Amino acid sequence: MTTLAQPIERAHDVIREDLLRPLRGASPLYLAVVGICVLIVAWAGYAWYHQLVTGIGVAGIRRPVYWGFYIVNFVFWIGISHAGTLISAILRLTDAGWRKPVTRAAEAITVFALMIGGLFPIIHLGRAWLFYWLIPYPNERLLWPNFRSPLLWDMTAIFGYVTGSVLYLYLPLIPDLAQASAHTQGWRRKLYRLLSLNWKGSDREWHALELAMKSMAVVILAVAVSVHSVVAFDFSMSIAPMWHSTIFAPYFVAGAIFSGIAALVLAMAAIRRFLHLENYLRPMHFDNLSKLLLLMSLVWLYFTAAEHLTTWYGNEPLENAVLNNRVKGAHAPFFWTMIVCNFVVPFILLGIRRLRTIRTAVICGVTVLIGMWLERFLIVVGTLSYPALAAAWGDYAPSWVELSITAGTFAAMVLLYLLFVKLFPIIAIWEYEHEAEG
């Protein structure tokens, strides 16, 4: 009896130690990266401050391209936030065991990407300090916001999604926080005890938690699909040429899942390498994610082809202007780079089994993120450059303010993630052990 107990206990001890070790201490590399990120974020903060004080004219937007980098970034980050949703919700619902080491990393991406993406609707406002007028509250003007506007739908959807995602990240974290509290000292112990909501590990609590996660998986899946559809509605509800397309909602959702998986692959590769979790994030996990990435690449290509074929075949003059610019004109380099990054590279590197490794998965993750950002850019700026009346055609170039803030958001994402990894176990200890014992 006792001999049976000891090997299991050692294994559990090892697992717990491996997953709690990253919480202790900080290597010089970690501190250096955090420092650089803090600097970039601070510079971006200054750029935004400059914009608030001087006027939004310091950005590169102009007539007719009234939306530029800020909206591109907004759609991009909301798209990245679908990482957690896919992995956690869909794989949880289909009981795919391999998702277990990956869920928390994915859910963390979701929460931080949403927080960052949700900033951009405020950053891009002409009078950003009045953003709260979009929130319905009783006021002396007797005015309510316009619920018929897709921007209000945006606000509601993102609010619901942020709430849901934060809870979806937090709830399965509770048992791990209780365990971490038992194995740390000082301020961490107190913090984890507080956050673990007095978790005692009773079967009632476990049962309630698992039921709640099942229920939330369904709800969060519905919300995620609707959130990116609503973001797509910002464009498709407009009558601008090549925006007013019925395919936008599913197109954007597919693109979001696509870019979300790419971001997840990058995050996981970094976690595996820098936190020395090679035993937990094994090549099998990257192989599965690579296959999903390849699948989404094909789905993305399908939607893109359908959209462009329809536009080309329809031969409508207003849309032709936008399409020609995108495929043959000034934006052509971006368009063809996007095709290469989103389809050609993943198809080759992930489609050929011998080439499908962790390293090529990371390469594809980077190229897909670049490609998806370019796709958003082409959609936003391309259409706005070619409005219906030709006399109003124009172009767009970003200013240092927009570039700084864009760089700042990438740095903020890395920074938030690094802080998260130091504060909370990035792999769910209880889920992992539960899976390990079968």
Place this chain on the structure above:
Amino acid sequence: MKLKAELRDHAAAESAVRALKGAGLGPQDIELFSSRPVEFKRGVLDRPSRMSLFAVAGACLNGSLATAFMYYTQLDYPLITGGMPLTSGWATGVVTFELTMAGAVAGTVIGMLREGRFFRQTKEAPAEMREDTIYLLVTCPESSAAKTADVVRQSGARVVKNWGESA
């Protein structure tokens, strides 16, 4: 009175629970503590759950509140935009959907906190839990305490008075 025992593994826990149920105790008297979820087959330790009711109730409540709010506010100060109708299911359906889902989330979390009895203050939970042990807490009348302790011992558990101390 409360009886505390330590069980070695999942199989021991299951036999202990069955034995206790055979001795006349029900799920409300039995509680297990562990650092990982202990899942039994149906019929062993079923706790009826009203989680879906909470979720649906939250969803319906929030959804209808949101729709009523939009209906009221759009008619309260009617401003014609683009020739569109002031209240239209198409235009406001998205907001209704989102807030319904948010209500479902809120309902689920409230249900979870209630059914898991998260915030009860209890000293009966083990102070420290080892990963390899499942802790059993039985509530039984004083009179049958000895008999219950025997039942528990027979299924391979160690009856202890104070959890968390090393053997």
Place this chain on the structure above:
Amino acid sequence: MPETATTNEHQAGAEHTPRWGMAIDLDRCTGCEACVIACHAENNIPLSDEASSAMGRANHWIRIDRYYEGEFPNIKVKYRPVLCQQCDDAPCEPVCPVYATYQNAEGLNVQVYNRCVGTRYCANNCPYTVRFFNWFDPVWPEPLELQLNPDVSIRPGGVMEKCTFCIQKIQRGKLDAKEEGRPLADGDVQPACVQSCPAEAMVFGDLSDHESKVSQWAENGRAGRLLEELGARPRVFYLERAK
């Protein structure tokens, strides 16, 4: 949910609610841009310099679009003054999240400056690209601030603006008529552009009055509307010879 019908028709009442509209005869327009200057002077439109104009940030509530046809030496130039079309089914209105633009009882597409938070969705949705944004707080070098029109507000940075059919002149016309105890007559109200056109190519008035000049021009065989197929139901009519 019952669909509350919107109506642009005025309610039955003692006072007649006009439906403002404009007609522009393109065969008379010489492209002189007097209307553009008049609009700038009347509406306190912010100044722009060469750099910001090149960038596309000059605000011209009414602008002359020039299109060239043919090859030298048989070039034809077409001038089209484009201003806010005050559409009945304006695409710019429903997308504003804060109701900063909506249609008032007289059919004008009003822009409420102090409500605008600057999302710029309306400008993206306007097919005529007639909406302009204040990128910075406006600055008038001395002594230009002395010629500002006191009837028109100065828009701060971050706020959208566009042609209002000189709503301040409409208000003034209505008040004058009321003081004098007479109904508003056709031609009483003229926006700055209409008033200043030397070729008399523009008329403005009440489209619901069939005797008004603008109604007659609108029913002319040469009359049509810009981007009619988009269905925004604009209330600016362009008269031009058929090709």
